[in-house]
Amino acid sequence: MIAPGIKRGTAELAVLSVLEDGPLHGYEMARRIEEQTRGALRFTLASLYPLLYRMEKRGWVRGAWETSESGRRRRCYRLTSAGKKKLAPIRAEWSALFLALKRLAKVSHA
Amino acid sequence: MRDWKALVKQRLAGLALEPEETAEVIAEVAAHLEDACEEMLRQGMTEEEAVRRALSQAGNWKDLRRKILALKRREQPMKKRIRQLWFLGFLTLILSMLFLTVLYRFGLQARLVWSGPNAILLYTPWLAGLPFFGALGAYISYRAGGSRATVLFVSVFPALALTFAFLFMFPFSMTIELITGRPVDFSEVATVLLKDGIGWILVPGAALLVGGLLAHLLLSARSSSRAAAIG
Numbered sequence: 001m002i003a004p005g006i007k008r009g010t011a012e013l014a015v016l017s018v019l020e021d022g023p024l025h026g027y028e029m030a031r032r033i034e035e036q037t038r039g040a041l042r043f044t045l046a047s048l049y050p051l052l053y054r055m056e057k058r059g060w061v062r063g064a065w066e067t068s069e070s071g072r073r074r075r076c077y078r079l080t081s082a083g084k085k086k087l088a089p090i091r092a093e094w095s096a097l098f099l100a101l102k103r104l105a106k107v108s109h110a
Numbered sequence: 111m112r113d114w115k116a117l118v119k120q121r122l123a124g125l126a127l128e129p130e131e132t133a134e135v136i137a138e139v140a141a142h143l144e145d146a147c148e149e150m151l152r153q154g155m156t157e158e159e160a161v162r163r164a165l166s167q168a169g170n171w172k173d174l175r176r177k178i179l180a181l182k183r184r185e186q187p188m189k190k191r192i193r194q195l196w197f198l199g200f201l202t203l204i205l206s207m208l209f210l211t212v213l214y215r216f217g218l219q220a221r222l223v224w225s226g227p228n229a230i231l232l233y234t235p236w237l238a239g240l241p242f243f244g245a246l247g248a249y250i251s252y253r254a255g256g257s258r259a260t261v262l263f264v265s266v267f268p269a270l271a272l273t274f275a276f277l278f279m280f281p282f283s284m285t286i287e288l289i290t291g292r293p294v295d296f297s298e299v300a301t302v303l304l305k306d307g308i309g310w311i312l313v314p315g316a317a318l319l320v321g322g323l324l325a326h327l328l329l330s331a332r333s334s335s336r337a338a339a340i341g
Contacts, residue, residue, distance in 0.1 A: 026138060027145035044169025045139055050177035057181065065134075075138045 016087045023078035114140035121171040199267030202247030206268045210236045244321030265322025269315030
């Protein structure tokens with residue numbers, strides 16, 4: 001299990017990454033993140049929706065109410081072009097961090 | 111069937127945002143819980159257990175309310191209205207008036223409809239282009255997150271602005287004529303008001319509205335088909 005402090009930093013990357021495959025509503029987004037991280041990243045309502053609203057304010061994602069064929073209304077989020085641009089540097093930052101930690105671990109094991 | 115919105119409303123009581131915004135947050139969170147509960151029911155849980163677990167997995171409600179308030183309050187309602195409504199309304203007005211100016215420069219003139227004293231002057235080339243400007247205003251407003259009413263208001267804004275101009279212009283010019291001592295024929299003024307009102311407000315307003323409605327219908331239909339694809 002990952003500590004909450006680290007989770008906070010990864011949350012934006014997780015949301016942007018799942019939205020890269022297509023628009024999703026909040027529950028589906030949380031479910032996919034949990035499934036793809038094998039339960040390591042788990043969102044509560046208090047962590048997911050403030051994050052989505054913040055990302056929407058920054059213009060990285062855009063939410064819109066959509067009605068499915070079954071008549072259900074869900075607010076679906078999709079990546080904006082600003083969000084797509086943001087994803088690459090965030091990925092690069094995290095890759096650099098993982099690489100640095102990996103090197104550090106090797107040094108400490110030596 | 112459980113009333114998820116009522117449950118969320120109760121837990122998020124005190125979420126002091128604009129009523130429309132509060133309703134949206136409640137609806138979104140309620141939909142999330144409904145989906146979570148249905149997933150657990152599919153896994154074989156009893157309804158009572160599924161509801162209890164969905165609510166417990168929601169996390170800290172006070173924390174959720176505090177974070178949403180802190181985020182959403184930063185954007186003042188007035189600022190939002192300016193961004194979604196007034197700015198885009200004036201943009202639609204300026205574009206449609208620029209279009210009229212361009213047509214005029216190219217020598218496309220207004221035409222008289224009917225003959226005799228009841229003839230109405232209609233700028234048909236301009237009117238033919240107005241649905242496009244109505245649709246454009248509606249599209250930009252929709253993209254900016256405007257509600258249906260806002261979207262349609264933006265699309266007909268040029269006609270509303272002209273109405274305001276007429277309402278201001280006629281009493282003003284009549285007052286001037288009264289002050290200067292020139293006789294005012296009220297029946298003539300009323301006829302001019304009616305004819306110009308049709309030619310410059312009613313017909314252009316209808317043309318703009320047609321464009322705005324079509325754009326809104328298309329955008330809503332596209333959203334619905336996307337939602338169907340999402341499932």
